[in-house]
Each structure stands twice: as structure tokens, then as C-alpha cells.
Amino acid sequence: MSWLILVMAGVVEAAWAQSIKPTENFTRPLPTLVCLVLMALAVWLLSLAMNSVPVGTAYAVFTGIGAAGAITLGVLVHGDPISAGRVAALTLIIGGVVLARVTG
Numbered sequence: 272m273s274w275l276i277l278v279m280a281g282v283v284e285a286a287w288a289q290s291i292k293p294t295e296n297f298t299r300p301l302p303t304l305v306c307l308v309l310m311a312l313a314v315w316l317l318s319l320a321m322n323s324v325p326v327g328t329a330y331a332v333f334t335g336i337g338a339a340g341a342i343t344l345g346v347l348v349h350g351d352p353i354s355a356g357r358v359a360a361l362t363l364i365i366g367g368v369v370l371a372r373v374t375g
Contacts, residue, residue: 273323274372280316281336287313288341289348313337328371335368 287309293302313333321329339361345351 273320276316277320277324277329277332278336280313280320281333282340283309283313283316284333284337285340285344288337289344332368332371335364335371339364339368 287306290302290306290309293299294306295302297303297306317329317333320333324332342351342357342361346353346357
């Protein structure tokens with residue numbers, strides 16, 4: 272169950288990363304509130320997962336899922352550029368997350 276919570280934390284972190292720009296430097300109240308709620312939710316879920324997943328592993332997986340999700344959402348939603356290097360980076364990040372799970 273902790274690994275499922277950890278994956279959820281990573282997904283929320285990816286959503287949180289996407290929620291930062293619409294705040295326009297935290298000058299827009301509603302987007303800022305959404306951003307802060309997502310940030311708190313991501314950290315809370317991460318803390319729950321750390322009850323049984325080692326801290327280093329949990330944080331690496333959390334940031335890996337968040338980074339891969341942020342890149343993917345950036346490409347799909349915001350039209351961020353995609354290149355062979357970005358695809359290779361995503362592959363390595365996802366491979367590292369999977370390896371952490373399999374060996375953890």
C-alpha cells in the first residue's frame with residue numbers, strides 16, 4: 272500500500288509542478304491556493320509512504336515520478352519541445368524508478 276501512496280504522491284507532485292506557472296509569481300489568489308494545496312498533498316502523501324519505504328528510496332521515486340510527469344505533461348498539455356535527449360532522460364528516470372521499486 273505504501274508504494275501505491277508513493278506513486279500517488281509523485282503524480283500529485285507532477286500536477287503541482289504544472290500548477291506553479293498559472294499563479295503568475297503567486298499574484299493570483301485561486302491558482303496560488305490550488306498550487307499550495309497540491310504541494311501540501313504531495314508532501315503529506317510522501318510522508319505516509321515513508322512509514323514503510325526507506326526515506327532515500329521514497330524521495331528518489333517521488334521526485335522521479337514528479338519529474339517524468341512534469342516533462343510529459345509539459346509536452347502533451349503545453350506543447351513543450353520533445354527531443355531525443357528528453358526521451359532518453361525520461362527513459363532513464365522511469366528506469367530508475369522501476370529499478371528502485373524492484374530492488375527496494
